[in-house]
Structures are given as C-alpha cells and as structure tokens.
Amino acid sequence: MSKSKSFGLSGAGKTSVSFELEAYLVSRGVPAYGLDGDNVRKGLNKNLGFSPEDREENIRRVAEVARLFADSGVVALCSFVSPFSKQLIVIPSLLTRNDQHFHFSLGLSGAGKTSVSFELEAYLVSRGVPAYGLDGDNVRKGLNKNLGFSPEDREENIRRVAEVARLFADSGVVALCSFVSPFSKDREMARKIHKESDLPFFEVFVDTPLNVCESRDTKGLYKKAREGSIKGFTGVDQVYEKPELPDLVVKTVGCTVEETTLQVVELLEENRVILLRQLGDFLLSLLQSFSKLFQFPVLLFQQLPHSGIINAIVAHPFISFAIINIPFMSFGEIRMDFLHKLRLLTTVTPSKLET
Numbered sequence: 001m002s003k004s005k006s007f008g009l010s011g012a013g014k015t016s017v018s019f020e021l022e023a024y025l026v027s028r029g030v031p032a033y034g035l036d037g038d039n040v041r042k043g044l045n046k047n048l049g050f051s052p053e054d055r056e057e058n059i060r061r062v063a064e065v066a067r068l069f070a071d072s073g074v075v076a077l078c079s080f081v082s083p084f085s086k087q088l089i090v091i092p093s094l095l096t097r098n099d100q101h102f103h104f105s106l107g108l109s110g111a112g113k114t115s116v117s118f119e120l121e122a123y124l125v126s127r128g129v130p131a132y133g134l135d136g137d138n139v140r141k142g143l144n145k146n147l148g149f150s151p152e153d154r155e156e157n158i159r160r161v162a163e164v165a166r167l168f169a170d171s172g173v174v175a176l177c178s179f180v181s182p183f184s185k186d187r188e189m190a191r192k193i194h195k196e197s198d199l200p201f202f203e204v205f206v207d208t209p210l211n212v213c214e215s216r217d218t219k220g221l222y223k224k225a226r227e228g229s230i231k232g233f234t235g236v237d238q239v240y241e242k243p244e245l246p247d248l249v250v251k252t253v254g255c256t257v258e259e260t261t262l263q264v265v266e267l268l269e270e271n272r273v274i275l276l277r278q279l280g281d282f283l284l285s286l287l288q289s290f291s292k293l294f295q296f297p298v299l300l301f302q303q304l305p306h307s308g309i310i311n312a313i314v315a316h317p318f319i320s321f322a323i324i325n326i327p328f329m330s331f332g333e334i335r336m337d338f339l340h341k342l343r344l345l346t347t348v349t350p351s352k353l354e355t
C-alpha cells in the first residue's frame, strides 16, 4: 500500500483522483477515506482562513487526523492545495466498512471512560465492526496539542473531536470518544454536529462519584489539583455539569470493566449498531433445517456477529459457503434478506425454510 497525499493547484484534479482511488480501494475491501477541503474546511477547520499561518494549521490538523485514520486501519487519502507537504502514514487493514455511528462517553477524570472505551473497541473489532477510540491521549498529544483546559479550549477540543468523529463515521468507522467534556453546551454541540449529518449519536455518562475517581487517581492529577499545582481541574476547582439526558448512564463501582462495557454493548444492540444476539440463534436454526432438507447448501457469510457462530457454521458438515451482507437492518429485514438469498441459491420456498 503506498502512502498517499495529493497536492496541486485548485482544479488540478486532486479530489477526483482521490475519489477514484477511494472507490478502487473500498471495492477491493481496503478501507479508505478521502479528506479534502470539502469535508475538512467545512467542519473541523471551519475556524481557519487562508493566511499562511492558518494554512499551516489546516495541514497540521489534517496530518493529525490522517494519522488517527491510519491508526484505526483506514487509508487516508488527503487532497489539499498546500505547499506544506508531509507524508502521511497509511496502514492497510482487513477491516471492512460498516455502518456509521458515534459514541461519546463522558465523565470525570478516573471515572472509567477510557477503560470502557478500550474494552468496547476490542469487542466491536473482534466482531468485524470497525471501531476506533479517540481520547485525551491520542487527541490532546496531536491534533489538539495547541489547546489547554480553559472553558474556551475545552469547547474547541470537543468541537474538533466531534468533527473528527464525524469524519470517522462518514468513513464507516464507529468513533468511540472518551472525554471529560464538562460543559453541557459543548456536548450539545457534538450532538448537533452529528444530527446535522444524520449520524447516530449516543451519549454515555460514566457516572463515578468524585470521591471514587479521586481515590483511584490513576494519573496522580487529583493530588496535584488539591495541592494547587494544577489549576482548573474538573471536579476540584472547575465545574462539572452532569448530563441531564444522556442516552445511557453506567456505574463503575462494584462492577468490572467488562460488566460496565456490556451495558454499552446492549445499548448498541438495542439500536442495531451491532447485530442482535438472537440473529445468531435464528441463523443456526435456519441452517440446521436447511442442511437437513438439502444436504449441501451453498452459503457465504460476511460480517458474522459472533465468532462462536462462525465456528459452529464452518464446522458444520453440510455447509461450504454462505452470503449475507448485514448492514444496518432490522432483525426482520435481515431475515427477509437471508431468505431472499437462499431463494436465489436454491429452489426452496421461504415457507419451506421456515418449517
């Protein structure tokens, strides 16, 4: 996979080459996403103009976002008019496109946002759902390294994160964002950015009491804040506005990271971001009756929800191959789609299959 960044004069054809390349890569199963003036200057970099300083900041942010994409396994194809050329790292990946969505987890420092987000990312990726965690560690050290913790900087931090998450969602990767995000208006802005693009947005409040966060003091920052060597620390000398209507509230006291994560998984299942567990049961029972009837069904599966089911199917003596493309569909729609595909492959009528 070659590294890619196109530069040139406006109208030189950079964007169309990038689009062609994106389509080519995606059609061959290589996740790729084009970043250009259209999707970056209208969102993430809309507060930048065209002075030399702003152009430099524009490219710096693009390079940082491309790095995040590369880190998530998506080839970033950047088309910009710019004299500041920097090579972008591109990591080929076996991940496939999936439906878009954005998950925003917020809470005090030490609440458990990052732990839950990591666990959730691993859960989703292991099930073939491309996901990538954005947090203070990978964002504040790169894209947002020119921001601090004043209310204004926190607002800009969340705005940029929401814009980057929107790009991730647009590329087909679930963006899992863990930020303290102490101000309601900033969270509302993040929600609005997604709603305007018709992207699902879930706000998860990791509700861990301040005294617990403080006793965890995972980074030793509460101690410093109490001693006064850090100013404006959330929960100590800066306000934390509790979310009024989050999509989910999770607790972390008296339960493990896995248990807390499972509650978020359930939220995503309920909203059909990930497949319902019952789909697996349905497929297995259908396959069993199908193979009983015809001995050699030919089926090809894509994006199976649970690895246990894949193993059970692959191990099945009568099954060689299966096709199901499972996007953002309801259980009933998936069922219809499955039956339709089986009909194409055989002369079996759905009513026969259902018996």
Ligand SMILES: Nc1ncnc2c1ncn2[C@@H]1O[C@H](COP(=O)(O)OS(=O)(=O)O)[C@@H](OP(=O)(O)O)[C@H]1O
Pocket (backbone or CB within 6 Å): 108, 109, 110, 114, 135, 136, 140, 149, 153, 154, 155, 157, 158, 178, 179, 180, 181, 182, 219, 221, 230, 231, 232, 233, 234
């Ligand atoms: N003043 C102050 N207040 C709060 N947090 C501070 C501060 N200074 C540094 N840190 C560390 O930075 C992490 C929070 O960054 P965020 O980007 O999530 O903050 S915000 O959403 O812009 O409010 C947060 O990381 P987490 O512990 O992972 O939440 C802190 O470790």
Ligand SMILES: Nc1ncnc2c1ncn2[C@@H]1O[C@H](COP(=O)(O)OP(=O)(O)O)[C@@H](O)[C@H]1O
Pocket (backbone or CB within 6 Å): 107, 108, 109, 110, 111, 112, 113, 114, 115, 116, 178, 216, 218, 251, 252, 253, 255, 256, 257, 258, 260
């Ligand atoms: N159920 C739980 N969910 C999340 N974290 C938990 C849970 N129980 C204990 N913890 C611990 O709390 C700490 C949370 O730290 P971290 O995830 O870095 O928080 P944050 O990202 O909100 O600052 C970790 O040490 C983690 O192991």
